[in-house]
Amino acid sequence: MRIRVAVDAMGGDYMPDCNVDGALKAISETEDVEVTLVGKEEQILPLLEGKEYPKDRLKILNASETILTGESPVSAIQRKKDSSMVVGLKLLSDGQADAFISAGSTGALLVGGQTIAGRIPGIKRSPLAVLLPTTKGTSVILDAGANVDAKPENLVQFAVMGSLYAKEVLKIEDPSVGLVNIGTEEEKGNELTRTTFPLLKECPDIRFIGNAEARDIPFGAADVYVCEAFTGNVVLKMYEGVAKALLSQIKETLMSSLRGKIGGAIIKPSLSGLKKRFDSSENGGAPMLGLKGLVIKAHGNSTADQIRNAILQCIDFTRSDMKTKITEKLGR
Amino acid sequence: MRIRVAVDAMGGDYMPDCNVDGALKAISETEDVEVTLVGKEEQILPLLEGKEYPKDRLKILNASETILTGESPVSAIQRKKDSSMVVGLKLLSDGQADAFISAGSTGALLVGGQTIAGRIPGIKRSPLAVLLPTTKGTSVILDAGANVDAKPENLVQFAVMGSLYAKEVLKIEDPSVGLVNIGTEEEKGNELTRTTFPLLKECPDIRFIGNAEARDIPFGAADVYVCEAFTGNVVLKMYEGVAKALLSQIKETLMSSLRGKIGGAIIKPSLSGLKKRFDSSENGGAPMLGLKGLVIKAHGNSTADQIRNAILQCIDFTRSDMKTKITEKLGR
Known part of the structure; x- marks a missing residue:
């Protein structure tokens, strides 16, 4: 076909x-x-x-x-x-x-x-699923679209759809699902995450591994990250912003000394691929699920x-x- | 005294x-x-x-x-x-x-x-004010503590206290205040940010410069960033996580080739200060205001x-x- x-x-x-x-x-x-x-x-x-x-x-x-x-x-x-x-x-x-x-x-x-x-x-709501580069490979975060102020039942649907996407399209076997949160314990977070946690835990269609703290996201703590869109957008844009800021600071630091300039010229080819890999915009596109x-x-x-x-x-x-x-x- | x-x-x-x-x-x-x-x-x-x-x-x-x-x-x-x-x-x-x-x-x-x-x-609520390293210097974000599900009037108080802290303690003259959001236009965001925006705009005690997108935070878009604690924690932990992941990937990439190893050895002293600067834990401590x-x-x-x-x-x-x-x- x-x-x-x-x-x-x-x-x-x-x-x-x-x-x-x-x-x-x-x-x-x-x-x-x-x-x-x-x-x-x-x-x-x-x-x-x-x-x-x-x-x-x-x-x-x-x-x-x-x-x-x-x-x-x-x-x-x-x-x-x-x-x-x-x-x-x-x-x-x-x-x-x-x-x-x-x-x-x-x-x-x-x-x-x-x-x-x-x-x-x-x-009930259609989330935008965006790929995230991690030190382990690729994870997917959803919603990174427009569903701000989403409800717990929306997040459960996001989790199921995100798992299917990871498995069927990204070919990740038995993908793990993490709830983006500000602590690992079940009772941590805001009203939305506290209410969503038990629903995800009981959901038979996903492999829920609990809360995922933002700091572990770049290290691929889960294959699928679930959140409402405000948080999803903050995560994505922090990814972009911190990586850009850090790389620009590295460049500036290296250019400020002769030693740095020489070293920088030597490592440039090794790092150009890395910059691309950490730029989530390099991926083709994000599907609405x-x-x-x-x-x-x-x-x-x-x-x-x-x-x-x-x-x-x-x-x-x-x-x-x-x-x-x-x-x-x-x-x- | x-x-x-x-x-x-x-x-x-x-x-x-x-x-x-x-x-x-x-x-x-x-x-x-x-x-x-x-x-x-x-x-x-x-x-x-x-x-x-x-x-x-x-x-x-x-x-x-x-x-x-x-x-x-x-x-x-x-x-x-x-x-x-x-x-x-x-x-x-x-x-x-x-x-x-x-x-x-x-x-x-x-x-x-x-x-x-x-x-x-x-x-009404006491926020934790955390210093953030930026490419321009230092900004402060609050709340990065426990006030998740905060209300618009709480965020306005955070903005006023954050401004005073920036001015009186950090010695930033006429500090600018940005509302952490997922778009720059006034109507962007979730219910909380949409309701808070006009209140901040009318507040006579701060210099409000509008919404601050997460991607601009590391570049010092504002001196004071205001948000409820869930977002504040995600911002802080993404900062930490992305910087760590990127630096570890740079190291790994350099160590994988002879050329990278040589270049890495040359640039190491230039970069050690930078790593410290981008680690928000290097700051002394965060006050509750x-x-x-x-x-x-x-x-x-x-x-x-x-x-x-x-x-x-x-x-x-x-x-x-x-x-x-x-x-x-x-x-x-």
């Missing part, structure tokens, strides 16, 4: 160029995927001119509007009916695409994903390679049939 | 040795301070044997019990009346000490600080130097008369 991926050509910092290039890269690498670029035809067509590619696996669907990152998500999705995001999500809900990828407004995509693509019946179709949020500053990664990621995700598996566990 | 500091001799990973040594260091450096070591006399006395120090500025107050870190804070404070922590806090509430420092159970100290030392009338007396939480793994720092810190704090200044702004 060929996977049909709709790509928001107008989302992200380097649109439409990187989005178009990413699509070209993906379809040239495997015959298993076909892409529909959704967006302003007059901007997309010139980028394809003179390029060789399998024409039957790259389509363009014109959409005259673009949702900007500053706009209010709810009203943007409601008003801009002919935006690349709304048109792309409709392809998904109409069954004409298996997946939709956007590097555009996260807020609008989260709203549009739930309202246009729609949740699987029984799923629990929707009827696959919606992937690509990082706002996605390059062509990252868009390509996000497209190829849709193949495994769709073939692992997450929708059926989530429905079996949580659907009604 | 000589500042009278009570030190919990039985708190912390290296007690009582480091606590006693830290006290000796502090009193040998300045005549402005006198210390009462509170704890088990039979363990403290042998450590002082044969040492030369100004005897009139170092006392021992026997306390037969010790509160352990695993104990339930509330019941420990209630039951262990003769613990070093309870006895030390009573010195403070009786006016026989100006400050109390403990590297012991954070939870117990936070409970004991509020119930034994007591809050300034008008202060809004109490009638000064209560300082020293890091659990405090060395003698850190205990010394915490003791010396009490001089500036007490002389700046924070209590009067907080009472002027928030007391009733």
Whole structure:
């Protein structure tokens, strides 16, 4: 089965160029995927001119509007009916695409994903599952999307969906689940974590290992970290901020002495890969879990390679049939 | 005026040795301070044997019990009346000490600080203010203590007290205040931050600069960061965790090649200071703000130097008369 991926050509910092290039890269690498670029035809067509590619696996669907990152998500999705995001999500809900990828407004995509693509019946909230680099490999944290002030029962659903994602797509065997908290003991935390803990403990569909303290997250204390979105966003952004600040300080310290400059020049090649590995934006994209179709949020500053990664990621995700598996566990 | 500091001799990973040594260091450096070591006399006395120090500025107050870190804070404070922590806090509430420092159970100290030392009338909750290293210098985050599920009016008090602390003790002129949030726009965040934002905006006693995203915290986006304690703890522990994980990965990467080993040996001296700077535990201690007396939480793994720092810190704090200044702004 060929996977049909709709790509928001107008989302992200380097649109439409990187989005178009990413699509070209993906379809040239495997015959298993076909892409529909959704967006302003007059901007997309010139980028394809003179390029060789399998024409039957790259389509363009014109959409005259673009949702900007500053706009209010709810009203943007409601008003801009002919935006690349709304048109792309409709392809998904109409069954004409298996997946939709956007590097555009996260807020609008989260709203549009739930309202246009729609949740699987029984799923109360759809979390954004983001991959985190750790010293052991990769973990996944959810929700890192919009479900702030989530309820305990939402977090339990996140845990089940996150476990399925880790197992079926990331191929982590028997993934462990940790509740992001500020202490390891059961009674630690705020009202939400204290109420959620016993529910996770009793949940038969996950391997719950208890609370995970933030300081252990970068060391891969669990495969799946569960939290509401405020905490998830703080964790992700601290990851980004501390790593960047530390690396910039290292650079500055080294450049301030001749000895440092010499040493720095020697170690530079060893460290360049590391910097990339600790930058969570390097991953292809983050899926919204629990929707009827696959919606992937690509990082706002996605390059062509990252868009390509996000497209190829849709193949495994769709073939692992997450929708059926989530429905079996949580659907009604 | 000589500042009278009570030190919990039985708190912390290296007690009582480091606590006693830290006290000796502090009193040998300045005549402005006198210390009462509170704890088990039979363990403290042998450590002082044969040492030369100004005897009139170092006392021992026997306390037969010790509160352990695993104990339930509330019941420990209630039951262990003769613990070093309870006895030390009573010195403070009786006016026989100006400050109390403990590297012991954070939870117990936070409970004991509020119930034994007591809050300034008008202060609803007492936050723990922790210093954060940034690329620009030092910022302070509060609450990083126990006030999870705090209310908007609590956060406003935290902001006012944090500003006073930054100005009067850290000597930051006209300190800026940021609300820790997951986006910069006013309407971003969870119910707590959305309700708190307008209150901070209207507060005449602070220079509020809006929301501070977690990723900008390590770059010193604000001098004072305000949040409830769950978020504060996640920020602090991510700081610690990411920095540690990244540095360990750098080391591992360098050690895996000859080139890396050579470069690593050359840069080692430049980087050792940096590692220390990014470790927030290097700071002396964190004050609880809004109490009638000064209560300082020293890091659990405090060395003698850190205990010394915490003791010396009490001089500036007490002389700046924070209590009067907080009472002027928030007391009733």
